[in-house]
Amino acid sequence: MSICEKGRIMRTHKIVRLNTVGWSIGFFVAVIGAASGASADEGVTKGTAVPPSIPSKTRVVHIALTDVTSVAAKKGWFAEEFAKYNAKPDMVLVSAYGGTGIEAALLDRGDLHITQRMAYPALQHRVNGLDAVIIWQGVNPHPRRATTIVLADSNINSIADLKGKSFGSSLVGCPYYASLEALRNQGVTVDTDFQKGDARFINITGAAATSAFLAGRFDASGIHPATSTTASLYIQKQVKELATAVPDGIYVTAGGRAQYFAMRKWAIENPDLVKAFLVVWDRTVRWLDSENGAHLSEAATIASRELRISKALALYGLKDESTISYSYGVTNYREAVDSIKKFQDYQISVKDPFYTKHHLTDKEIEAFVDRRFFAGGEYFVDSGKNGKGTAEIVPDGKTKAERQVTVGLR
Numbered sequence: 519m520s521i522c523e524k525g526r527i528m529r530t531h532k533i534v535r536l537n538t539v540g541w542s543i544g545f546f547v548a549v550i551g552a553a554s555g556a557s558a559d560e561g562v563t564k565g566t567a568v569p570p571s572i573p574s575k576t577r578v579v580h581i582a583l584t585d586v587t588s589v590a591a592k593k594g595w596f597a598e599e600f601a602k603y604n605a606k607p608d609m610v611l612v613s614a615y616g617g618t619g620i621e622a623a624l625l626d627r628g629d630l631h632i633t634q635r636m637a638y639p640a641l642q643h644r645v646n647g648l649d650a651v652i653i654w655q656g657v658n659p660h661p662r663r664a665t666t667i668v669l670a671d672s673n674i675n676s677i678a679d680l681k682g683k684s685f686g687s688s689l690v691g692c693p694y695y696a697s698l699e700a701l702r703n704q705g706v707t708v709d710t711d712f713q714k715g716d717a718r719f720i721n722i723t724g725a726a727a728t729s730a731f732l733a734g735r736f737d738a739s740g741i742h743p744a745t746s747t748t749a750s751l752y753i754q755k756q757v758k759e760l761a762t763a764v765p766d767g768i769y770v771t772a773g774g775r776a777q778y779f780a781m782r783k784w785a786i787e788n789p790d791l792v793k794a795f796l797v798v799w800d801r802t803v804r805w806l807d808s809e810n811g812a813h814l815s816e817a818a819t820i821a822s823r824e825l826r827i828s829k830a831l832a833l834y835g836l837k838d839e840s841t842i843s844y845s846y847g848v849t850n851y852r853e854a855v856d857s858i859k860k861f862q863d864y865q866i867s868v869k870d871p872f873y874t875k876h877h878l879t880d881k882e883i884e885a886f887v888d889r890r891f892f893a894g895g896e897y898f899v900d901s902g903k904n905g906k907g908t909a910e911i912v913p914d915g916k917t918k919a920e921r922q923v924t925v926g927l928r
Contacts, residue, residue, distance in 0.1 A: 572790075577605040579791050580624075582612055582633035585821035585835055586844045590802040592820045599794045611825070622648055625781055631788075632780045632795055636692045636842070637861055640777045644886050645876050649782045651888040653792050654799065654847050654901065655854040656776035661762040662840040663774050664696030667751070668738050669731075670758050677704040677760055680738055681716040686731060687740035688723035695773055695865075696763040697740030702868070703764055711871040732756070743840040746827045752838075753830055772861035776845060785888060789897045796891065796899035803844045803901065811837065847901035851892035858883050 579600060581587055587609065590596050596607035610630050612621050622643060624630035632653070635643070643650055666685075668674045674683065680701065685708055687694040698708055707715035720736045725747050731739045732751075738760065741748045751757045763769040778799070785792055805813055818833040825832065836843050848854050859880060865873035878886065890897045 572604050574604070577603070577788065577791065578608050579605055579788075579795065580608045580610050580629055580631045581795065582621075582630060583609040583824060584634060584843070585817070585825060585832055586799075586802055586806070588824035589806070589817045589820050590798050592824065593802075595798045595801055596795075599798050600791065603790050603794055605791055605794070609824075622646075625650060628781070628784070631784055632778060632792070634776060634778045636773065637775045637777055637858060638692055638695060638773045639690075640779050641858060641862065641878070641886075642690065642872075643779070644882075645878055650779045650886075651782045651785050652777050652779045652854065652886060653785060653888055653891045654778040654796060655857070655887070656845040656847055657902075658770050659763075659774045659776070659842075659845070660839045661765045661770055662743060662759075662838075663842060664693040664740065664763045664769060665743055665759045665840070666693075666697045666700055666738055666740050666761040667757040667759055669734075670756055672737070672758070674737060674760070677701055677706050680706055680760070683737040684718040684720055685738045685740070686720040686722050686727060686736035688727070689719075689721045691723060691740070692769075692774060693740035693742055696769040697761070699764050699767050699769055700761040703767070704761070710869075712869055742842055744835040744838050744842050746825070746831050746835070749831045749834040749838075753834060768861055768864040772857040772864070775848070775857060776842065782888075789890060792891060793897040793899060796897075796901065800847075800899055800901040803846060806836070806844055846903050849893045849898070849900055849902040851887060851889045851894065854887050854892060855884050858886070 579596075581591075581596070583591075587596075591607060591609050600606055610624065612624065612630065612633070621630065621633060625633065625643075625648060637655070640650070640652060666677070674680065677700065685697070685701075687697060701708060701717070706717060707713070708717045709715040709719040717738070720730075722730055722736075727739065727741075728747050728751070730736065741751075743749060743752055763774060778795075780792060806817055814833065814836050818829050818836055821827075821832040821836070822829040835841060848857075862873055862877050862883070866877060889895050892898060893900070
């Protein structure tokens with residue numbers, strides 16, 4: 519997909535105007551819920567390697583501003599950790615002012631160093647030529663990370679009822695793939711480039727999709743519940759769910775995992791700064807998930823101010839089991855690689871219009887995941903719970919879902 523757009527990127531305390539021209543890219547729209555997943559290599563300890571000398575010139579690390587990274591920045595954890603390497607953080611708010619083309623252009627220009635997407639968009643970026651590497655991968659998400667919904671007063675009550683109806687989602691979005699898998703598993707197909715399906719497909723994204731859905735322009739939608747553009751639908755009880763992502767399906771076990779990635783050249787030149795980021799990420803996730811979620815209200819207050827959204831939306835994004843905000847990580851390099859291969863192979867097998875024509879080789883996927891930041895690598899930071907990559911911290915003996923404070927309709 520070719521995206522030519524003029525974007526305005528807001529950074530903390532300043533606005534930078536950029537022109538992005540002629541960037542072709544695909545996108546799979548991310549953090550993250552409760553699931554269990556990976557294991558670290560046996561006998562491996564955390565890496566401690568750093569470059570032989572710290573540069574005398576202060577380096578600046580451009581980090582995508584999200585609810586979680588905004589907390590780490592406001593608490594001073596980024597500044598504290600990066601100061602050890604004569605560096606400082608710069609938080610870049612990408613999502614509010616543009617789409618994937620802007621994000622890709624920022625990465626390519628060096629105006630964004632570290633950003634987060636789910637496995638599918640990160641893979642799309644790489645397939646379309648963005649020379650980035652994965653520095654961290656999350657564990658399996660909760661199936662409600664992506665849902666198929668209709669309006670609350672709709673007479674559509676099941677996936678089967680979607681035959682002859684219309685389905686709207688972003689063709690380059692994460693929920694699109696989750697919904698298609700859920701529909702396919704129940705015998706309902708959706709229009710593609712290759713065939714006419716049981717349901718008519720409408721390619722639409724962002725706030726425009728929410729507005730069109732509420733206006734009745736299409737019958738069902740594939741979404742992430744825990745985003746600022748969709749959480750209000752749940753909070754205000756405007757929708758009902760027909761399906762979640764398939765439990766143990768390709769989305770939950772592969773395509774829906776969150777990933778942090780960075781440009782390859784920058785990661786090669788600054789592995790100490792990548793490691794510093796991962797140290798802060800781990801610290802922030804453990805803080806958010808500690809003391810039975812006691813810090814989530816404070817985190818939501820910070821996120822709402824930094825992202826310019828209501829606290830109710832920020833709180834939903836952090837507390838709901840559909841969260842795309844945070845999780846623990848897969849520590850095993852081979853598991854991270856295999857999950858990406860698994861997702862791509864599945865999409866080819868079901869004749870996905872994009873992956874049938876464009877995909878990476880196994881060797882390219884192996885090079886896409888930067889081994890240095892996984893177990894056994896010299897810059898590894900163990901972000902799995904107890905080194906086992908589990909998504910849960912359960913200080914009170916309950917799972918995250920059991921102890922969750924629900925903000926919206928459930």
